[in-house]
Amino acid sequence: GVTYTELRRPCRTMILVNPHSGRGQALQLFTGHIRAMLTEASVPYTLVITEHQNHARELVRNADLTQWDALVIMSGDGLLFEVINGLMEREDWQQAIQTPLGMLPGGSGNALAASIHHYSQSPPAWNEELLLSCGFMLCKGLVGPLDLVSVHLASSQRLFSFLSLAWGFVADVDIESEKYRHVGAIRFLMGTLVRLASLRVYQGRLAYLPAKEVPKPPNERVKATRPPFTPQQPSLCSSLPCHLVPRASPKQSSLKNCVDTNLNQNSITNSSSVITNIRPGTQGNNKTASPTDSLLPSLDQPVPENWTVVNEEDFVLVLAIYQSHLAEDLWTVPGAMADDGLIHLFYVTAGISRPALLRLFLAMERGSHLACGCPHLVYEKVRALRLEPVSQQGMITVDGEVVEYGPIQAQVHPRMARLICG
Template sequence: MSGDGLVHEVVNGLMERTDWETAIQKPLCSLPAGSGNALAASLNYYAGYEQVSNEDLLTNCTLLLCRRHLSPMNLLSLHTVSGRHVYSVLSLSWGFVADVDLESEKYRRLGEIRFTLGTLFRLATMRIYQGQLAYLPVGNTSSKMPASPVLAQKGPADTHLVPLEEPVPSHWTVVPEQDFILVLVLLHTHLGMEMFAAPMGRCEAGVMHLFYVRAGVSRAMLLRIFLAMQKGKHMEFDCPHLVHVPVVAFRLEPKNQRGAFSVDGEFMVCEAVQGQVHPNSFQMVCGSREGAPRWKP
């Protein structure tokens, strides 16, 4: 019973055990008591409930716990150039979203309104972040495994990744632009209780959402996007600077140390990072029944 950060810590603790294959099968439930509660909001959406927040969201998630239906969840394995290996249950963000998340921490006592204040402040002092982004799109993964996979690790093998010191495989897509406002990798539908970031719905097994906003977007349009995100209407603007791609792996190499990464709402040092999603890696209490339709790219 906490925010997204506690689920992150629990899953990473389980994956660090020598018996991780058995330990990670322990069913988990998220009862929201944080300020973001994006994972709980996503589970609420999968259950077919209306979008709610605070006590109403807690009530809905408690009902899901009482019903005790389990659903498999994707898990994102992340590697940094410094050698760190962590798992994400929700998201990795860089740029605008990460700054709002981390910089608004000092307003935590205000609840979810902290993100509104953080958004307005960051819009007033909007930054451009330089880096190289590459990804492995869905449908381009068959029979094209890298020749030199990532070093041995605990947990499932990251078969689509090569060491960060090497170029990405030739069948990956490299984004030509290197000036961004934000980059967001998202495993679920919500980025907060009232931030319906992926209205296309729940990803199928082994797939995650990649969003990025290229530099050049106006402050007014960026504000419109974030306001519309409350109801999942932001993709309807057809903004040329906002891009969404379904992917199974990605690499992000910042060109300087500007900004930071936010992984499931937790701070991570800004450095080259890459990741691969693993399908159905752990189980959570969820309202969607087995075999329920997921979004297919």
């Protein structure tokens, strides 16, 4: 079963904020909803406001990690992607990637936050309520394992991914909808409707290594070793929505009780500090000792015989996902766990009608798309996969970020990282 450990106390936390993520309100959301909670729970933190893309990646690649007990992202999934890759680029990646990682949803794509919330067996939550739930998990400080997926690109670049690899419809919607970032998570629905109007087929070859042995059902594993929760800050707990607090009084308090709406940076520095210009140091930056991908031949070699080669070569989408949620309101993989050791591979073949595709995405809100009986939708649990696009034009995303377009392959590394959850 899953063994949750507890964060060291006091937990010295670095919180990385992307001020431009989502509607550009991540810092205000932090100050308004999270700051007081952390202060009350005596979590000492340093707020780091990123100044440009890859700032966080450079920072964690060179940071002295002995100073930190947790790295927390207040942004969308894109900033965690930077942090994980920064950690994996270090010479000491094996210890570095063991640093507990936390997620506070402040972006427009908050798939991991929605997934962690879902794994905690709480009823669905969105927006500020999801943020509060994640803030509360950070205060509780339980840490569980997180699978990572190693991704190889044609240029022999290698990336580490915690969420998804997408090609076709899903990748196009994700990137095209970034221009609607100011509307928040609903950008994916808007992007889906726009993309449906110009639905296209993507040609390519897909192959995968099926996961033959499926681990025990997730529920058994969660309940097995979760340590009992003892509220240490009763005043904080009593001000949270009751479903966030195990065995709490059924009376649901107003969310306003635990919200501090004064955006006053000086008061952040009372208990903690704000840093906006950490300079990268000089350690790390050596890739000699990275993990080996034993399941993957090189990209110019054929796939091994025990792989399945998909017959169809005309797709509407290919999506490999390793968390339950693709977005706050897209429950893509009902049975997924952060550490199930699986890549959940979905593909939709050409010939699906626009209404049928829309129905799939609408059903995904309730996680019922697999029950739609759609003959164009295929779902396989795999450990590795390879995708070779033939169409000249298209987009591939990893964790919602655009990567080089071309042949790509990936394999799962069970429990490589650690995640604040539960």
